[in-house]
Amino acid sequence: MPRDTPPPRTGRTETETLRGFLDYLRTSVAAKVEGVPEPQARTPMVPSGTNLLGLLNHLTSVERAIFLGEEVTAWPDTFRAAPSDSAGDVLTRYRDTVERANAVLDGCADPAAPLPHALSRTLPRQRAGRPAPSVRWALTHMIEETGRHAGHADILRELIDGTTGR
Helix, strand or coil: CCCCCCCCCCCCCHHHHHHHHHHHHHHHHHHHHCCCCCCHHHCCCCCCCCCHHHHHHHHHHHHHHHHHCCCCCCHHHHHCCCCCCCHHHHHHHHHHHHHHHHHHHHCCCCCCCECCHHHHCCCCCCCCCCCCCEHHHHHHHHHHHHHHHHHHHHHHHHHHHCCCCC
16 A cells, blocks of 8 residues: 555644645645656656646646736646756746745735735736635635646656655
8 A cells, every 4th residue: 555645634724724735735746746757757648748847837837827926828838847947947946936925825814815916917817807816716726726736746657657645
């Protein structure tokens, strides 16, 4: 039976619970890339072309768009790491982005409050006059997005070297 890390039993508040689960998923998806040699980390393992580095590169872009307000003009391109990027480069960029996103979240005490306007202006479907999404929505969306791609990464990693578990 593979060793598995259970979900966190953390958080007395809604925000602590949401952040605990998001950090758990972030750690899980990053662990799927750790230790995978080139070129396996960027080799498509399924007909869609999905690969581990592409997934992590995409999640980096989503974190940057949601929490840091960076604009993404071509979402399909985020599923490919640059040929010059090593697995270590992509992993470091993801972890740095998560750290920066957490710093933003540290300043957001009320889950019902909107994300700071400057940070939410580039969210998908954000339109003039429409309020910024709440911190709760942003955290829930990132849990969904990261969880979905963590599942993809689980399958890809198992196909690469048989590694399973979180």
